[in-house]
Amino acid sequence: MEVGLSNQVIVVTGAASGIGAAIAQRAASSGAEALLLVDRDADGLRAMERRLASVGATVAGASVDLRDPASSAAVAREGVERFGRIDGLVNAAGLTTRASFRDGTPEVWDDLFAVNARAPFLLMQAAIVDMTARATPGTIVNILSMNAHCGSPELAIYSATKGALATLTRNAAHAHLRDRIRVNGINLGWVATEAEHRMQSETLGLGPGWLAAAAARMPLGRLLEAEEAARLAVFLLSKASAPMTGALIDLEQRVTGAPG
Structure with missing residues (x-):
């Protein structure tokens, strides 16, 4: 089975x-023709553009909030104007602000x-409009969370957002x-990322x-790694996962519903 994103x-x-x-x-290493990277961190975005360009990827950045x-x-206009089309979309941006029923605010x-x-939703809408206008196949992958199943008390609002995105x-x-x-989602468990490190060590004071x-x-003596999520996301973007659609895949160290 070949997992590639050529063209x-x-x-x-x-x-x-x-x-x-x-x-x-x-995605770049899997042969994507071009990448439009989106983030509000302009400096980090430029660094990522340079990193991918240095290995031969065709890449552009859109610094937006x-x-x-x-x-x-x-973002959709940028993708279409610069590269002519959008074939795949990954919604990985997200906030993890803590808020429970006791302290959540409007x-x-x-x-x-x-x-x-x-x-x-708006990005999916724009991508679907482009794909259907060209009458060509497309893929969308949404990065969700295991919290969409219920969520811990301090993540009540966050969990609700991921439940909405799952639907x-x-x-x-x-x-x-x-x-x-094709539109699929990944319910991620606890992943060791830079943002999570800041949240746990600084914001939560641990x-x-x-x-x-x-x-x-x-169970595995470690947290999940971002690369593990990336491998699954690129598989879902690729033709290798066809005709899978509407799937919400749990990428976690525990089985939902299992005891203990």
Whole structure:
């Protein structure tokens, strides 16, 4: 089974670091014709552009804040104007702000839903419009979370955004199956990324030893790695995963519903 992305123009959000960056790198190494990288971190985005360009990838960056609904349309225009089309989309950008039923606020709700649910919807919408206008197949991969199944108490609002995106993933897959547009999602478990390190060590005050302590509690003795998510995302983008669509795949160290 060959997993390749030749002749595909791929848009990846959250591409300056973490899971999005790993997906962009894996897509480039898998032969993507061109990549449009999206992130609000302009410096990180430029660094990723240089890294991929140095290995021969055709790449462009779009520094936008996905809180702004107009940014999604701008990203789509950039992809079409620069590369002529959008063949694949990965919605990897996301916020993980903690908020429970006790301390969640309307502001946090709006912020999380804007980035984690509305922006992916608008980007999917723009990609689907381009794909259907050209009457060509396309693929969309949404990065979800195991928290979409329920979520821990301090992630109530975050979990709701991922649940919303899970429904949108299946809805789009159903609506556009006859258009040969495949839409799948990955429910990620706990991944060791730069953003997670900042959240745990600084924001939550657990210090630099948080990773070793967390890893010791996991069945594999470690957290998931961004590259593991990237491999699955590129498989779902590729023809090797056809005709799979509407699938929400748990990438986790535990089996949902299993005891203990």
